[in-house]
Amino acid sequence: MPFSFLLLVLAGLAVISYRFGTARARAVAPGRQSQLHSRPMYHGLYAAMWCGVPALLIATLWVAFQPLLVKGLVMGGLPDAYQALPEARLNLVWNDIRNLAIGDVVRAQPAPEIQAAADTFHRLYAIGNSALALLCLVLAIAGASFALRRVSLTLRARNQVEKVITVFLIASSMVAILTTVGIVLSLLFESLRFFTKVPPLEFLFGLHWSPQTALRADQVGSSGSFGAVPLFTGTLLISLIAMCVAVPVGLMSAIYMSEYAHRKFRAIAKPMLEILAGIPTVVYGFFAALTVAPFIRRFGEGMGLSVASESALAAGLVMGVMIIPFVSSISDDVINAVPQAMRDGAYALGATKSETIRNVIVPAALPGIVGGVLLAVSRAIGETMIVVMAAGLAANLTFNPLDAVTTVTVQIVTLLTGDQEFDSAKTLAAFALGLVLFCVTLALNVFALHVVRKYREQYE
Template identity: 85%
Template sequence: MPLSLLLLVLAVLSAFAYRFGTGRARAIAPGRQQATLHSRPTYHGFYVALWCGLPALLVAVAWVAMQPILVKGLVLAGLPDSYSALPEARLNLIWNDIRNLALGDVVRAAPAPEIQAAAETFRRLYTIGQAALAVLCLVLAPLGARYAYGRVSRDLRARNRVETVITVFLVASSLVAIFTTIGIVLSLLFESLRFFGKVPPLDFLFGLHWSPQTALRADQVGSSGSFGAVPLFTGTLLISLISMCVAVPVGLMSAIYMSEYAHRKFRAVAKPLLEILAGIPTVVYGFFAALTVAPFIRRLGESMGISVASESALAAGLVMGVMIIPFVSSISDDVINAVPQAMRDGAYALGATKSETIRNVIVPAALPGIVGGVLLAVSRAIGETMIVVMAAGLAANLSFNPLEAVTTVTVQIVTLLTGDQEFDSAKTLAAFALGLVLFCVTLGLNIFALHVVRKYREQYE
């Protein structure tokens, strides 16, 4: 049975268990006697439903986590002895061929007979495992429901049990988020340290030339590579600055207009239309930048006698700024609307005009939220890739001229990790070093935003 179908069956069984648990509680204490129950009938229903679905779900999660490891070990153990002497990288390629052949995907070449036999073994073990999992879960679910159904009584603390499960789930979710963040940081840090063991940190952070082409193996002829990341940082800063010059004024002014000046009917239509910009795929913006904005800027420059590259930072920055407008506008609009009306009335009572009230009262009071919106926009600009690839190019030029082609850190990360790569080469490890720099920059932006928020909260609260 497919896992999705099994989960659907467990959900249906849990729904029936909820109905039976609720009915059992109401049968024990009908009508006004429900006041004698420790917990409401709905909590008894949730209690039975949790016992029905949760044990089977935990077994399914454990099996999904362990199945690939067990199946891989059994399949590789069945290969001839000559395969055991192969290096781990080669065994991983063979395992991919076995798995693709068993699942009907494309393989690299015509498989050997032992590979075909291993694929049959994989398919058989996978089928047996899925069937065993389905049988085990479909046995555990009714048993759990029957156990919980028999415990339903007036004195059962069903609410406490259900809320304990919910609390454990919330704590587990928080821990998953925390450990995921720690894992990301550690993976970036360890791989970056390997890179800095090959390339000095000062050469990476302050070098003025970026050419990461290196020989992957000792028998290949290739460049030793140059890993000066200043051109990437400059390109990222230039494009982000251009996009912010477009997004922040337009987004903030549109938020002020819709919050303070616009009619209610106009606001009901304009705000959803503005937020549609956030739902357009970035590749569409990239096409628009490459096919419309970049040629327009180039023709405009030629008419003025200015040389403009076919792919320029200005084209990418302008289109990225349009894409980011909803992030600034929507958050700023919500924050401005959250400013207490008493502050507006107090300013008007002192004789301030509407524009003076907005400039001297509303915007300063909403500044922490506006800073948060701008920070989100900056993070979005720094992390954008598709628009830069299509409109600004891949050339790592050290230039502050917005009319020239530049590239960004995220584009180079994608380029370095595209295709078959060896994770022992400085070229591939450079992607992790660039990711670590982006992480540090984002962390610095967050710290700065928190400082601004604390400062103005002390002033206005």
């Protein structure tokens, strides 16, 4: 029985147990449902859970461990000649067996012992699948009948169901947390491998970035150097330019939207502004590379400046435009959350509208605005596509916005795209860069959330 079909059958059984559960609960207390501890629906859910959950758990475990078990059995059954093979060769043999069993493309003439192993493989899988199906069905039916037998006036079915739902909710929230932990750990271990090849101090404070390493011992001049400071300064420069665009524009537009704009205008303009956030970054990227960068270049040449065709300025400006909605949307919400009483208080003292905004509303909203800006900064630091397309790849250590620079994210992309071996310093450097990036944005986010929370405490 295929696994999907088994799931379908289990779902069907669960639905049936639900029906039986509700019916039975009603039958236990005919016409006097109020005497039931839990409503019939909960008895139904209780039965459905007993029917579905254990069977599903067993099925999941089985599917997870069956390949390992089968592999062990099949390989153990191979003649000693094969057993003596080194690890890598053994894996090739295993691949042959599996391909043969599944009916995939195989080498022309399989050896008889391989053929035998493939047969065993096939047989084990067939047995395993049937056993699984049988076990699941038995478990489902046993669970359901156990639950149905327990249906009574006093059964606390609701509490049990709620408990299971709570567990399910916890599990759901754990998914995100565990994923984060997993990502951090993988970053950490790969970075540690990198730091055995390149000392951390050299990585963090070195001034020269040229990650080309020699593939063969006889290659010349490609020892590679991993001083990441040019990348940090590039990231910093571009983020700085972006914030110089996004913070004033975003804040001003937020103030206009929340304090001055007519309600009808706001209803149209605010969603339009937020569309900016919905444009794919790659579109911003080619906008920056094909429209803004040449424009800046021409403009700069007109003024007698030498501008690189891929400049930090172009990338920074477009990135600034991209994060305007972050700043303006959060600022707008925060400004709106400043109680009307604050405005009334200032107006009643004879403050003008702009005095009220400057002296009362913005200071009161400042923690929230700062929080929004910090979130925008972490977005700017992590942004990749625009800089890949518009800022260039040259790791120049410069603060001149008209030069080409490169950022941490761009280097990660270039280090990891294409065919790479994952044990050279070159590729491992990407993980170390990722770790640095992660730490910086994490710190910014934590700080931003802290600031926002502090603000919330003030008014609610």
